[in-house]
Amino acid sequence: MAKLRITSVSFKHYKAFSRFQIALHEFNVLVGPNNAGKSTLIGAFRILAEGLRRARSRKAVPLEVDNLITWGHHLSLSELPVASENIFHNYDDSVPADIRFRLSNGNHLRLHFPERNSCYLIPESTKKVATTPAAFKTDFDVDVGFVPILGPVEQQEPLYQEAAARQALLTNRASRNFRNIWHHYPDDFNEFRDLVVSTWPGMDIMRPEINMEGGHPSLAMFCPEERFPREICWSGYGFQVWCQMLTFIVKAKQASVLVIDEPDIYLHADLQRQLVALLRDLGPDIVLATHSPEIISEAEPTSLLNVNKKNAAARRLGDVSQVKRVFATLGSNLNPTLTQLAKTRRVVFVEGTDFQVLAAFARVLGRGRIANRSDFAVVQLEGFNPKRMIDIAEGIELTLGSRVTRAVVLDRDYRSTEEVKEVEAALRKEAVLVHVHPCKEIENYLLDVPAITRAVQERIHERHKRGAPASSCPDISAMLQQIANELRSEVMAQFMAKRTDFLKRGSPKLDLATTNQAAIDDFERLWNTPENRVRILPGKEVLARLNERLQEQASVSVSDLQIVSHFEKANVPADVVRLLDLIEEFRSKPTTGD
Numbered sequence: 001m002a003k004l005r006i007t008s009v010s011f012k013h014y015k016a017f018s019r020f021q022i023a024l025h026e027f028n029v030l031v032g033p034n035n036a037g038k039s040t041l042i043g044a045f046r047i048l049a050e051g052l053r054r055a056r057s058r059k060a061v062p063l064e065v066d067n068l069i070t071w072g073h074h075l076s077l078s079e080l081p082v083a084s085e086n087i088f089h090n091y092d093d094s095v096p097a098d099i100r101f102r103l104s105n106g107n108h109l110r111l112h113f114p115e116r117n118s119c120y121l122i123p124e125s126t127k128k129v130a131t132t133p134a135a136f137k138t139d140f141d142v143d144v145g146f147v148p149i150l151g152p153v154e155q156q157e158p159l160y161q162e163a164a165a166r167q168a169l170l171t172n173r174a175s176r177n178f179r180n181i182w183h184h185y186p187d188d189f190n191e192f193r194d195l196v197v198s199t200w201p202g203m204d205i206m207r208p209e210i211n212m213e214g215g216h217p218s219l220a221m222f223c224p225e226e227r228f229p230r231e232i233c234w235s236g237y238g239f240q241v242w243c244q245m246l247t248f249i250v251k252a253k254q255a256s257v258l259v260i261d262e263p264d265i266y267l268h269a270d271l272q273r274q275l276v277a278l279l280r281d282l283g284p285d286i287v288l289a290t291h292s293p294e295i296i297s298e299a300e301p302t303s304l305l306n307v308n309k310k311n312a313a314a315r316r317l318g319d320v321s322q323v324k325r326v327f328a329t330l331g332s333n334l335n336p337t338l339t340q341l342a343k344t345r346r347v348v349f350v351e352g353t354d355f356q357v358l359a360a361f362a363r364v365l366g367r368g369r370i371a372n373r374s375d376f377a378v379v380q381l382e383g384f385n386p387k388r389m390i391d392i393a394e395g396i397e398l399t400l401g402s403r404v405t406r407a408v409v410l411d412r413d414y415r416s417t418e419e420v421k422e423v424e425a426a427l428r429k430e431a432v433l434v435h436v437h438p439c440k441e442i443e444n445y446l447l448d449v450p451a452i453t454r455a456v457q458e459r460i461h462e463r464h465k466r467g468a469p470a471s472s473c474p475d476i477s478a479m480l481q482q483i484a485n486e487l488r489s490e491v492m493a494q495f496m497a498k499r500t501d502f503l504k505r506g507s508p509k510l511d512l513a514t515t516n517q518a519a520i521d522d523f524e525r526l527w528n529t530p531e532n533r534v535r536i537l538p539g540k541e542v543l544a545r546l547n548e549r550l551q552e553q554a555s556v557s558v559s560d561l562q563i564v565s566h567f568e569k570a571n572v573p574a575d576v577v578r579l580l581d582l583i584e585e586f587r588s589k590p591t592t593g594d
Contacts, residue, residue, distance in 0.1 A: 145252030443539030
């Protein structure tokens with residue numbers, strides 16, 4: 001039976017929040033300026049995790065709350081890494097503080113703070129009160145996983161007892177006990193090792209070995225690099241931290257929610273992007289607080305939650321313009337794009353956020369270096385704008401003081417084959433890779449009935465896990481056909497206007513009736529073939545209308561990245577595979593001046 005989910009958290013008179021609420025989805029990235037309340041949210045989950053451990057091992061006791069007797073558990077705040085001297089909003093301890101976690105079965109877990117240094121966990125059930133550990137596990141089956149504060153591993157790590165390793169999994173002593181964790185809890189080691197090998201090219205890692213030199217048992221853990229073994233303490237700091245991050249990801253895969261506070265402190269840009277991809281497919285819900293532009297840009301906009309203690313609730317973002325406003329509030333002086341350009345001297349220009357879709361397809365095909373932009377930077381263009389690409393590239397080169405190797409990927413829109421060839425010929429003077437999609441825009445590749453159906457079914461299942469009534473998946477094929485029929489006249493008008501404009505530019509005296517007839521004939525030929533019809537539809541508009549219908553009929557919607565994640569490797573569109581082959585060649589080529 002699947003674990004329950006935490007669907008929302010509400011605060012009353014607690015620390016930064018007078019009243020505040022946050023609704024949780026599968027992936028939640030907390031963003032906002034410093035002192036906005038993100039750490040307050042993270043700390044609440046830490047207290048809940050301690051309460052859960054206590055409630056699973058001890059019977060509840062009677063407590064007086066709001067002048068009534070209820071059942072719950074005393075918690076000791078002094079044993080938690082949460083500041084307890086300022087629990088109450090504006091330091092006013094005359095009013096109790098409360099945090100309530102709503103579960104997907106309708107039950108609540110309440111953290112009640114009646115006075116300083118005192119906290120109760122109160123399970124509130126829609127059925128009989130859970131007073132025993134067995135009843136609690138049945139009605140409140142949630143687990144909270146954490147990535148603790150990470151650092152370099154110990155050069156000499158003694159072999160400890162199993163209890164010390166178990167405690168290290170829950171505290172900031174993880175770095176000092178890293179080898180002990182895998183020595184005492186090796187069940188997931190092969191999965192951990194596979195992640196290390198796949199995410200850090202050239203590196204491997206072996207199981208811990210007991211070393212008896214000096215008369216006291218210690219642990220060693222060797223990490224072959226290009227087949228040359230070295231102890232993990234002699235590997236780079238970044239690799240040590242990444243191995244610990246992967247350890248906690250693997251160990252938390254059965255949890256209800258995994259909470260991570262500012263992982264960008266430990267990881268460089270490539271690993272931050274890989275982290276988002278790993279967490280997205282992990283299993284637990286994710287709550288991640290960050291200031292990182294890399295993580296924010298890699299996440300889906302609807303995963304971003306703007307936290308501001310001045311508001312009554314966290315606001316979930318929904319479009320790229322909102323994301324830009326969030327970046328403006330971060331106050332970061334770093335420019336990760338320029339940093340990546342200086343390192344790689346390769347740049348891929350794309351329209352808007354199209355590379356997120358390409359990266360998702362690259363992950364489906366196992367092309368991690370493309371997905372993570374390890375060997376190039378990505379720069380967004382505002383629409384089909386070749387001149388802007390040239391201007392930006394020249395500005396980058398002036399800023400860096402060196403040449404950069406360029407690639408450009410553009411949407412086709414309603415341009416004819418002849419016009420596309422003209423554009424490509426002009427751009428090849430400026431870039432080594434020029435690609436114009438054979439379909440209208442990149443979203444057209446997502447109009448795949450099986451992939452969309454699987455994505456919708458997963459969203460319906462997730463919603464059901466959070467307490468919504470069970471429902472069936474609508475007929476996606478019929479929906480897409482209906483939407484196509486609705487858009488036919490609009491597509492024809494756009495198609496004709498673009499073709500006529502291009503033909504008249506080449507032959508100003510050309511008869512308008514002749515050009516219109518030629519455009520109509522081309523349109524009808526394409527529209528009457530299903531595979532060609534999908535190419536000329538406005539992909540973004542089709543998906544937007546599809547999501548409107550899905551909301552009406554099934555109360556769900558699907559994002560571009562969710563659809564891509566449900567493609568089978570063999571069914572990735574051939575056009576996308578060819579484009580990724582070109583990008584693979586581009587990223588491997590010597591850069592200009594090498």
